[in-house]
Amino acid sequence: MARKPSKQRFTVVHPDCAAIDVGGREHFVAVDPRHENPVQSFTSFTDDLLKMANWLESLGIKVVAMESTGVYWIPIYEILSERGFDVYLVNARATRQITGRKSDVLDCQWIWQLMTHGLLRGAFRPDDLTCCVRSLVRQRASKVKDQAQTLNRMQKAMSQMNIQLANVISDISGVTGMKILRAICAGERDPVQLAELTDRRIKAGKEAVARSLHGNWRREHLHALTQELAAYDFLEQQIADCDDAIKAALEQLPLAGEIGTDLSRFPSSQHFCSWLGLAPPTRISGGHRLAGGGPKIVNRAAQALKQAASNARNDKGFIGASHRARLTRMDTSCAIKATAHQLARLVYNLLTKKQAYVEQGLEEFEARSQDRQVRALLRKARKLGYQLVAA
Structure with missing residues (x-):
């Protein structure tokens, strides 16, 4: 006789919680249906966000869950955190709704159900000072990327004029390259006079530099070159301003980094390495490991650890020997990821257990x-x- 299925109910983990479906113009908030009007909408204006916080406080809400939608979640997160709410920023992959049932109201109610039963985990977010430094560093990286694009466009303008300066000097953004470009934009066209600006460290002689500077000097290409050089100088100043802002922010931090100093959100080093995207995938079904890797994770801290791991090839210590041994039995990319995983565990122990790294030697x-x-x-x-x- 078939056994009757047991009626199992989910345990309520967060009885006083709320869920927010974040949008660009409007946010939908869901709370326990026992409250009057359990689903309400608020605009993205600051005064409405403050009304949202007041409403949640009046209901005795302690935990708030919301999706990390674009950058729209940041003002909500900051306001609610300042009010003392325990805010869970959850991955959208963990809150996917049933196919065919998709609306803002249903989404916030679904997130509330998941959060009530403790089925959602909050993403890691460092302290405010670390977040400030991270934002400044990313802003600087964006400006450096934009500046590299202006260099490419300057090179394109010179190629269209058949100015082959890049074939005789290694970097047009160096001292010699910038002097020649500024002289060209100032009106100088004589290749011999331009070649006199060559720095003594340039291996190519002045004659070779002069030969590369014979071009057609078309007006439209000169105009493009002048504008891109002005954009390059403007971005150079913005990068310097970012450096000053980063320096001022770092003076307030005891330890600078992408992750900060508080890793209490991660119960173990395995959780920390998984967040970094350095842990091996655990896609198992029927007792067999499934093909393919895990979800793609872009993490700047992991990128820094991978860069350090790639440089460990020439290290004379224990980590360098471990990395070289991995290179003999696996692909380079896998070896770098494994060594980065080893470094991540050391970082976790350093920040959580205050265990200093001790070099063990070859x-x-x-x-x-x-x-x-x-x-x-x-x-x-x-x-x-x-x-x-x-x-």
Whole structure:
């Protein structure tokens, strides 16, 4: 006789919670249906966001969950955090609605149901000072990228005039390149006079530089070159302003970094490495690992760790030896990711357990490697029915 299925109910983890469906113009907020008008909408204006916070406070709400939609969530997050709410910023992949049932009201109610039963996890967000430094660094990186594009457009304008300066000097943004470009924009057209601006460190002679500066000097290309040079100088000043702002922000931080100093949100180093995107995927079904990797994660802290790992090839310590050993048995990209994973665990222990890194040296690595080889030989000998005897 078939056994009747047991009626299992989800446990209520957050009884006093709210959920917000974030939008560009309007935000929909859902609370427990026992309250009057459990779903309300608020515009994205600041006064309405303050009304939202007041309404949630009047209902005794303690936990608020919302999707990380674009940048629209940032003002809500900051206002609610300042009011003392425990704000969960959740990934949109974890709150996907049933196909065919999609609306703002249903979305906020669905997020509320998930949050009530503790089925959502909040994303990691550092403290305010760290967030300030991160924003400034990303702004600077954006300006550097824009400046590189202006260099490409300057190079395009010179190529259209058949100015082959890039073929005789390695970097047109260097001292010689900038002097020549500024002289061209100022009206100088004589290749010999322009070649006199060559720095003594340039390997190509002045004669070769002069030959590269024979061009057609068409008006439209000169106009483009002049505008791009002005844009380059403007971005150079903006980058310097970003450097000053970053320096001022760093003076208020005990330890600078992309992640800050508080990693209490992560229960273990495994959770921290998973957030970085450095942990191996755990796509398993039917006891077998599924093909393909996990979701693509773009994390600046992970990128920095990977860069450090790629430079570990020439390191003379324990980490360098570990990285070189990985390179002998796996692809370069996999070895870099594995070494970055090792560095991430060290960072986690440093910030959470205050465990300083102690260099173990090449001798320790060789001893561990030999011990692993011995254990592997013992397992293989037992499997074949032999007994391994030390010489």
